[in-house]
Amino acid sequence: MTLEVIVLAAGKGTRMHSALPKVLHELAGRALLDHVLDTAAALEPVRTHVICGHGAAAVREHRGQAGDINWVEQAKQLGTGHAVSQALPHVQPESTVLVLYGDVPLIRTETLRALLGARVSDNLTLLTAKAINPTGYGRIVRDNAGAIRAVVEEPDATEAERQISEINTGFMAGTTEGLRSWLGKIDTANTQGEYYLTDVIGCAVHSGVEVVSVNCEDPFEIVGVNSRADLAKVERLFQSRQAESLMDAGLTLHDPARFDLRGQLAFEQDCVVDVNVVMTGTVNLGTRVSIGPNCQITDSEIGNGVEIRANSIVEGAKIADGCTVGPFARIRPGTTLAPGARVGNFVETKNASLGEDSKANHLAYVGDAQVGKRVNIGAGVITCNYDGANKHQTVIGDDAFIGSNSALVAPVTVGEGATVGAGSAVSRDVPSGQLALTRAEQKVRDGWQRPQKKKS
Numbered sequence: 001m002t003l004e005v006i007v008l009a010a011g012k013g014t015r016m017h018s019a020l021p022k023v024l025h026e027l028a029g030r031a032l033l034d035h036v037l038d039t040a041a042a043l044e045p046v047r048t049h050v051i052c053g054h055g056a057a058a059v060r061e062h063r064g065q066a067g068d069i070n071w072v073e074q075a076k077q078l079g080t081g082h083a084v085s086q087a088l089p090h091v092q093p094e095s096t097v098l099v100l101y102g103d104v105p106l107i108r109t110e111t112l113r114a115l116l117g118a119r120v121s122d123n124l125t126l127l128t129a130k131a132i133n134p135t136g137y138g139r140i141v142r143d144n145a146g147a148i149r150a151v152v153e154e155p156d157a158t159e160a161e162r163q164i165s166e167i168n169t170g171f172m173a174g175t176t177e178g179l180r181s182w183l184g185k186i187d188t189a190n191t192q193g194e195y196y197l198t199d200v201i202g203c204a205v206h207s208g209v210e211v212v213s214v215n216c217e218d219p220f221e222i223v224g225v226n227s228r229a230d231l232a233k234v235e236r237l238f239q240s241r242q243a244e245s246l247m248d249a250g251l252t253l254h255d256p257a258r259f260d261l262r263g264q265l266a267f268e269q270d271c272v273v274d275v276n277v278v279m280t281g282t283v284n285l286g287t288r289v290s291i292g293p294n295c296q297i298t299d300s301e302i303g304n305g306v307e308i309r310a311n312s313i314v315e316g317a318k319i320a321d322g323c324t325v326g327p328f329a330r331i332r333p334g335t336t337l338a339p340g341a342r343v344g345n346f347v348e349t350k351n352a353s354l355g356e357d358s359k360a361n362h363l364a365y366v367g368d369a370q371v372g373k374r375v376n377i378g379a380g381v382i383t384c385n386y387d388g389a390n391k392h393q394t395v396i397g398d399d400a401f402i403g404s405n406s407a408l409v410a411p412v413t414v415g416e417g418a419t420v421g422a423g424s425a426v427s428r429d430v431p432s433g434q435l436a437l438t439r440a441e442q443k444v445r446d447g448w449q450r451p452q453k454k455k456s
């Protein structure tokens, strides 16, 4: 049987108090909806239908032109049952339909596989859970033999029904035909005046179709996002699970509660990450990489034995084996550090390559620059790459020495082995092996006296 997925994502998310549709709020750096669609994609459905309503245009735009989704607009949110029935005309009659939620992002593929695995002939499968606090959820009503009879929404439940601790997670799978016929029978005669998807359970039972429950063991998976507090809770759950699996795979995290990964991290043996580190995008670490406290690493490749010291920001960089970065370094996109290069405190680099064993240890800006091997860039050196209109390149040859507080006015080339004296403003090329010096000569006045403070 083919599988089709319906994702409910039309709700407003009133309690988010946001201009952004709820399903576009981010969990670990990605929209809630993207997490759900990834999970759905892992099940390889023939088609995924997303029910959108509030902020539909923004939601569709977020997903771009990827034509793998059938967008179904639900102009008015008349209830979860109404939402699913909007998609059914687009679903093939012989399919199994799986219902997911755009605001329940932590559901795992394995759990959904179990739910689908319980599907036989024309039965309906429902993911349920034992809740310590069932408040707010639909309750699973069973008969004396333990068979499911119905799902009752909390506002419609009797006092006795509210005591039931088994709850409806909302996730279900059934046949297109079954859902179509049951959804045709439901109405809005309930406390909330909505078309409840959950009413199909009772309909199925009435039509003699078996409803099978699959218990979700992990309460983490079914947490829905209705408020900013929920979003924060889901983020913490996600991050702590992720940190656990990274540690299981061999990463040292000094404090897993103070590490956030919003993307993908690959690492080799014996890497150590100190506290308050945030990684974003795709980050690759070689062996024995050490990341100090309070660092932000984004879309970067970091080689073996690299040390990123405290309070450094690294983005879009390639850092080769044995480099040292920071403390307080800012490595901006397009930076390449060759093996053994060192970038120290209060140094900013951008679109710059530093050759092997070159160093810029203190207070420098190296932008749009190509720096050779074993170059020393002194404290306070600035590549003046911008003339107010265009960016220009600075090229520094191997073994050059750039004295402290020099300004290299690009476009300019400092030849191999050349020296720039401290405090120079270099605006013409410096030939290899030569000394360039532009500072005013020092004068010493014989017999000069410091002014004295007048006595009053």
Ligand code: UD1
Pocket (backbone or CB within 6 Å): 008, 009, 010, 011, 012, 051, 074, 076, 077, 078, 079, 080, 081, 082, 083, 101, 102, 103, 136, 137, 138, 139, 151, 153, 167, 168, 169, 170, 195, 196, 197, 198, 224
């Ligand atoms: C629903 C279930 C409840 C279950 C709970 C689990 C129903 C009637 N109740 O309740 O049994 O315990 O989920 O979290 O299904 N949506 C639409 N269009 C609509 C209405 C809702 O797309 O017309 C979307 C919402 O955006 C949301 C999801 O469906 O993502 C669930 O709707 P919501 O109103 O939050 O249902 P609950 O009251 O949580």
Ligand code: CA
Pocket (backbone or CB within 6 Å): 224, 226
């Ligand atoms: Ca909800």
